[in-house]
Amino acid sequence: MSEGDRISVRQTLPQSLKGLVQLIARPPRAADGSQKIGEVIEFYGELALMECRGELEFGICVFHKRPMVLDQMERHVRTPELLYAIDEDFIAVAAPSEPGGETPRLSELVALRVRRGEGLLFQTGAWHWAPYPFAEESFALVGFARGTASTDMVIRDLGRKITIALE
Numbered sequence: 001m002s003e004g005d006r007i008s009v010r011q012t013l014p015q016s017l018k019g020l021v022q023l024i025a026r027p028p029r030a031a032d033g034s035q036k037i038g039e040v041i042e043f044y045g046e047l048a049l050m051e052c053r054g055e056l057e058f059g060i061c062v063f064h065k066r067p068m069v070l071d072q073m074e075r076h077v078r079t080p081e082l083l084y085a086i087d088e089d090f091i092a093v094a095a096p097s098e099p100g101g102e103t104p105r106l107s108e109l110v111a112l113r114v115r116r117g118e119g120l121l122f123q124t125g126a127w128h129w130a131p132y133p134f135a136e137e138s139f140a141l142v143g144f145a146r147g148t149a150s151t152d153m154v155i156r157d158l159g160r161k162i163t164i165a166l167e
Contacts, residue, residue: 022048024119057146068164079145084119088138090131
């Protein structure tokens with residue numbers, strides 16, 4: 001990608017990110033797969049699996065509306081991260097690492113629309129950034145190993161600005 005590049009928002013994850021990022025969403029009713037418990041509970045289990053040593057920390061992040069321009073990304077080298085849209089849709093970005101893991105592979109950068117009630121599970125090492133909400137603010141449930149926000153955040157300046165296009 002070069003200065004001023006654009007990426008379009010996708011509705012589905014590309015094959016290049018399979019195994020690195022998982023979309024968490026309730027399957028269509030026709031797909032079944034739910035476990036029915038009496039008449040009041042339908043449980044859709046194992047939509048994504050998160051492996052983590054030690055305690056898990058869950059928190060709420062508030063993302064504020066801003067221009068849809070990406071100029072930095074982050075990753076965690078010791079833990080995966082759950083990001084789940086609680087109240088509003090948002091755009092999330094993700095990319096695999098270049099060999100060696102120090103920078104994101106921008107040739108495979110993806111912007112994905114995450115709908116309210118859906119989430120993403122970023123595996124350890126997946127590059128991502130704070131979501132871009134459609135509303136003035138959006139709340140997301142975030143989960144990762146305890147202490148990740150203060151001890152396991154690698155942030156890289158991309159050295160360019162990439163516009164996220166809603167086409």
